[in-house]
Structure formats: structure tokens, C-alpha cells
Amino acid sequence: MVFQMSRLAARVSLSKSVGFISGTENRWPSHLNFISRLAHRSFHALCSEGRGSASIKALPSRGVLRKAGRWEKVSTASKSLHWQSGGAVKPLRSGMVVLGAVGVSAALLASLRTSTLHAMSARPGLNLDSENSDWKEAKNKLCSMDKEKRREMYRVDFIPLEKIPVWSPSGDSCKPQYQVNEELNKKISLFTGDITKLEIDSIANAANKTLLGGGGVDGAIHRGAGPLLKKECATLNSCETGEAKITGAYGLPAKYVIHTVGPIVHDSVGEREEQALRNCYYNCLHTATKNHLRTVAFPCISTGVYGYPPEQAVEVALRTVREYLEQNHEKLDRVIFCVFLKSDKELYETMLSAYFPRGSPPKSKL
Ligand code: APR
Numbered sequence: 001m002v003f004q005m006s007r008l009a010a011r012v013s014l015s016k017s018v019g020f021i022s023g024t025e026n027r028w029p030s031h032l033n034f035i036s037r038l039a040h041r042s043f044h045a046l047c048s049e050g051r052g053s054a055s056i057k058a059l060p061s062r063g064v065l066r067k068a069g070r071w072e073k074v075s076t077a078s079k080s081l082h083w084q085s086g087g088a089v090k091p092l093r094s095g096m097v098v099l100g101a102v103g104v105s106a107a108l109l110a111s112l113r114t115s116t117l118h119a120m121s122a123r124p125g126l127n128l129d130s131e132n133s134d135w136k137e138a139k140n141k142l143c144s145m146d147k148e149k150r151r152e153m154y155r156v157d158f159i160p161l162e163k164i165p166v167w168s169p170s171g172d173s174c175k176p177q178y179q180v181n182e183e184l185n186k187k188i189s190l191f192t193g194d195i196t197k198l199e200i201d202s203i204a205n206a207a208n209k210t211l212l213g214g215g216g217v218d219g220a221i222h223r224g225a226g227p228l229l230k231k232e233c234a235t236l237n238s239c240e241t242g243e244a245k246i247t248g249a250y251g252l253p254a255k256y257v258i259h260t261v262g263p264i265v266h267d268s269v270g271e272r273e274e275q276a277l278r279n280c281y282y283n284c285l286h287t288a289t290k291n292h293l294r295t296v297a298f299p300c301i302s303t304g305v306y307g308y309p310p311e312q313a314v315e316v317a318l319r320t321v322r323e324y325l326e327q328n329h330e331k332l333d334r335v336i337f338c339v340f341l342k343s344d345k346e347l348y349e350t351m352l353s354a355y356f357p358r359g360s361p362p363k364s365k366l
Helices: 002-018 030-048 094-110 114-122 136-143 147-151 214-224 227-236 271-290 310-332 343-353
Strands: 052-055 063-067 070-076 081-084 090-091 188-192 200-205 244-248 256-261 295-298 334-339
Touching: 002 227, 090 188, 136 227, 136 244, 188 343, 200 214, 200 271, 214 227, 244 271, 256 271, 271 295, 271 310, 310 334, 310 343, 334 343
Parallel strands: 188 334, 200 256, 200 295, 295 334
Antiparallel strands: 052 081, 063 070, 081 090, 244 256
16 A cells, blocks of 8 residues: 555655646645655655756656546656756656656655655644644644544554553562551552553653753653644643643543643752642642643653662652542542653552552451
């Protein structure tokens, strides 16, 4: 299919470059225009790469082009074709040039990933890869889609909620700091991996004040979401440390991104930094429930570039989530702690048993 498209597109491109299809460009499906422009540019680029420049003045023979689903005869006046290579200008047998051009464009276009073509054809009027798209329109369309349709829009692989188990203690445990509450325990997960893949209501982003992207998890989220995320973020007028602001998630499997800015720790953690980190978790949870979102995942906020010691951050994260759930457990179905590093996984495995202790298994009666 790709080869057919590319050959057709190459012919379209050649035809268009010689003024061949007059007044029909606006009737071409936009993605076909895109492909034909690409073929056109790539052919000329290839020709001008030290292979001499090619100016195709006219197709020498009658061409037949597929247009919008029907075959149509298109005729052309025959004109000479000239291949300028270095200083020499030699008339070439036109058929050879056309075949060469089609071959070149086809080869280049055949390298277009099938998935790209598929994705383009699968996105009815919704291009999440282009910063020229209208973010509000895209956000509204995505919100109105059912899951199956939305899955065609994802720009990354996804992990459905049902594949994310509720946390259960596996290794060392800590002295419990709270009463056993099985209702709350059922709402907690520990996931090791990439937060951008989680197909849930919302993921928290460890952003910076500009909200315009960066490295770490912030960079991963923006890359996965695509350019429209930054466009929406730019309308939010930045974000203060400890605050939380919500946007669409665009090409991500999550429905929303809740951006928060963690504290930067230079030497040691003081009351100000601890309170700011607590505010991050609290405000993300509050933003989720205020928007009627039932699931939320957190990365280890501030523990990367911002330098918050992970063994101190984990206590702030777990305590804040525990206390929020005690007051609002009916508003949330799942809070997922998403760790990326093995060291964080081990830390959470140990500390979760202190903040979400399990009851001892019932003693067997035997
Ligand atoms: N999924 C989940 N967690 C991730 C991912 C990912 N794809 N990528 C990184 N992480 C983890 C890191 O391993 C770290 O544990 O996220 C945690 C937070 O690290 P940072 O992303 O560096 O965030 P932070 O420390 O809060 O610094 C924020 O860094 O990326 C910039 O723009 C961001 O300026 C801001 C600053």
C-alpha cells in the first residue's frame, strides 16, 4: 500500500511540478498533498545533492492520475526536458528521467513508516503531530472519543489500568505509621516504568515554572503528547512551585496531564522545601478530584534534576497521599506511584508498608 501510495504520490508530485494538475490541488486529501509535496521536495533535494539540478519542464507523455478515488485522463503538451548537471546541459530522453524521478520519489516515500501513513489515515481531521493544529479543537475531539477511537490517536504504547496491580507487600516492611485500612490499600499501586504509557485519567508531570517542557519526565511527557501540549501550556502563564495546573494529554494514553513544580533542593531539605513538595502532591490530587478524575499517577517529583533526596521525598509523597485518601477516598479509585529507577522501587516497596500497612493474613484454622 505504501509503495502504491508513494508511486502515485511521486507521479502526483511530478505532475504538479510541471503545472500538470490545474485547479485540483485543493481537492486532494490533505495527507496526499503532504505526500506529494514531500515527494516533490525530496526529488528536487536528491537531484540538487551534487547530482546536478534537475528542472522538469513538462511530462513528455500522456499521464493517468488517480484523483480522489477515481481515475482520470490528464493530457499534457510535450516539452523538452533538460538535466543540468554541473555546467553541461544535455537533453535527456524524457521517459528515462520520469521513470528515474518516480523511482527516486517512490524509494524515498516508501521509507515513510507505514505506521505514519496509517496513523495519518486513522486520524480523521486530527493531526496531533503538527503544531499548526488547533489545540482546543483537538482537546475537545479527544475528550468526546470513546476509548477505541482514542487508542488510534496514541503516539506511544499504552498500559491499561487493569494491567497495573494493586500494591501488595513483597519484601522488607517498615513499622506501620497508620492503622490498617484495606479500603485505602485497594487504591494504591506501585508501577515501575514510563509514566507516559499509563492509560489512566491523569498523570502528574514534574515540570518547571515555564511549563514549556524540559528534560526528565517533563521531556518524556511532552515528547509523547506532541506539540499541542506545549501550545496549551503556553496559555497557562507558568506555574509557581507547589501549584498544579491541568491540561489535555493529546497523544498520550492518559486523558489529562497535571503539571506541578517541585522545590529545588540545593543543600538540605528545610521546612519550606518539605511544605512545597507536600503542596505538589496535595494540589495534584485536589486538581484530579476537582475535575472528577478517578485515577492519577505520580513520578518521584523533585528527586531528579531538582535534587530532593529520594529517601526524604518518599515519606512526603506517601504521607500526603495517605492523608488525602483518608479524607477523600470516595473520590479516587487508584493512586499510582510511578518509579523509574530501581533505587526508587526499593524505597517505595519498603516505605509503602509503613503508610499503607496490610492486615496480617487470617490465621489458618487448621
Ligand atoms: N516516567 C516516570 N518517571 C520518570 C521518567 C518517565 N518517563 N523519566 C524520568 N523519571 C523520573 C526520574 O528518574 C526521577 O525519579 O522522574 C523523577 C523526577 O526527575 P525529573 O524529571 O528530573 O524531575 P525533577 O527532579 O522534579 O526536576 C524537574 O527537570 O526535566 C526537568 O523540566 C523539568 O526543569 C524541570 C526539572
